[in-house]
Amino acid sequence: MELNKDISAVVTGGASGLGEATSRALAAHGVKVAIFDMQAEKGEKVAKDIGGVYCNTNVTNEESVVAAFKKAREAIGQERILVNCAGTGNAQRTASRSKDGSIKHFPVDAFDRIIQINLVGTFRCIAHSAAGMLTLDPLAGGERGAIVNTASVAAEDGQIGQAAYTASKAGVVGITLVVARDLAREGIRCNTILPGLFNTPLLQGAPENVKQALGAQVPFPARLGNPNEYASLALEMIRNPYFNGEDVRLDGAIRMSPQ
Ligand SMILES: NC(=O)c1ccc[n+]([C@@H]2O[C@H](COP(=O)([O-])OP(=O)(O)OC[C@H]3O[C@@H](n4cnc5c(N)ncnc54)[C@H](O)[C@@H]3O)[C@@H](O)[C@H]2O)c1
Numbered sequence: 001m002e003l004n005k006d007i008s009a010v011v012t013g014g015a016s017g018l019g020e021a022t023s024r025a026l027a028a029h030g031v032k033v034a035i036f037d038m039q040a041e042k043g044e045k046v047a048k049d050i051g052g053v054y055c056n057t058n059v060t061n062e063e064s065v066v067a068a069f070k071k072a073r074e075a076i077g078q079e080r081i082l083v084n085c086a087g088t089g090n091a092q093r094t095a096s097r098s099k100d101g102s103i104k105h106f107p108v109d110a111f112d113r114i115i116q117i118n119l120v121g122t123f124r125c126i127a128h129s130a131a132g133m134l135t136l137d138p139l140a141g142g143e144r145g146a147i148v149n150t151a152s153v154a155a156e157d158g159q160i161g162q163a164a165y166t167a168s169k170a171g172v173v174g175i176t177l178v179v180a181r182d183l184a185r186e187g188i189r190c191n192t193i194l195p196g197l198f199n200t201p202l203l204q205g206a207p208e209n210v211k212q213a214l215g216a217q218v219p220f221p222a223r224l225g226n227p228n229e230y231a232s233l234a235l236e237m238i239r240n241p242y243f244n245g246e247d248v249r250l251d252g253a254i255r256m257s258p259q
Helices: 017-028 040-050 062-076 108-133 163-186 208-216 227-239
Strands: 008-012 032-037 053-056 081-084 095-097 103-105 145-150 188-195 247-250
Touching: 008 017, 008 062, 008 108, 017 032, 017 040, 017 081, 017 227, 032 040, 032 062, 040 053, 053 062, 062 108, 081 108, 108 145, 108 163, 108 188, 145 163, 145 227, 163 188, 188 227, 227 247
Parallel strands: 008 032, 008 081, 032 053, 081 145, 145 188, 188 247
Antiparallel strands: 095 103
16 A cells, blocks of 8 residues: 555554554655544644644543544544554463462453453454445555554563463464455455564663663664664555565564563
């Protein structure tokens, strides 16, 4: 898909990190962008910078997502692009013993919360966006739309404590080919990026020596990923019409150790 001013996009999690970088990169090509996020102040600022629209959205809430797509489409038209970056994590061993001998386990409601945000929230936005894309005429080449999701290398090598995060991201990897197959006859593609360690607000609060130590674990380049490098792959997945049904690691060849 050619990126230009006639194309609209929705980026979830677009107020920060990988989603913000992707929103800015799309806008730099003239694409009109709607940012779906829960951080109103940051989201409004990014939207203002790029001439887009901010839609306060909780991807775990059906009514919130429906209202956000309505607002976005009224402001910038029906999107042909959806990039799903909204997500978060938590960490706790499945079951563990404390020094005092007490035993605890991963709270199942906390497990469910991560699945709701990262997996169900991603699928909710895919389903609503794809239904909207079906109302559009195809572009030259028969293409109606393109979807990019964000999983994590944890989908394949989750670390200690990441049962919920890994399950949610493996779910995103798992649905990629199915969604691509479901939507193929309508000319809508679906791909997923599995980022390694990226320098986003998730990590920016960490001390410099911790970030350097994390970056040094990456075979090459031995540093954290730059969000612009994520955005570059997301845009290539959107632009290249033969890119479909793929889950691609973007990780400097890192394979995560157990911890
Ligand atoms: N940064 C990394 O190293 C890394 C690595 C692998 C995967 N990821 C994934 O990339 C995605 C983006 O992460 P990031 O590093 O840019 O983090 P980030 O915290 O900078 O951005 C995530 C954004 O998602 C938003 N969000 C969270 N829950 C939401 C909800 N329920 N509804 C709407 N918006 C919500 C947050 O407000 C935030 O703006 C996440 O899915 C994360 O799991 C990040």
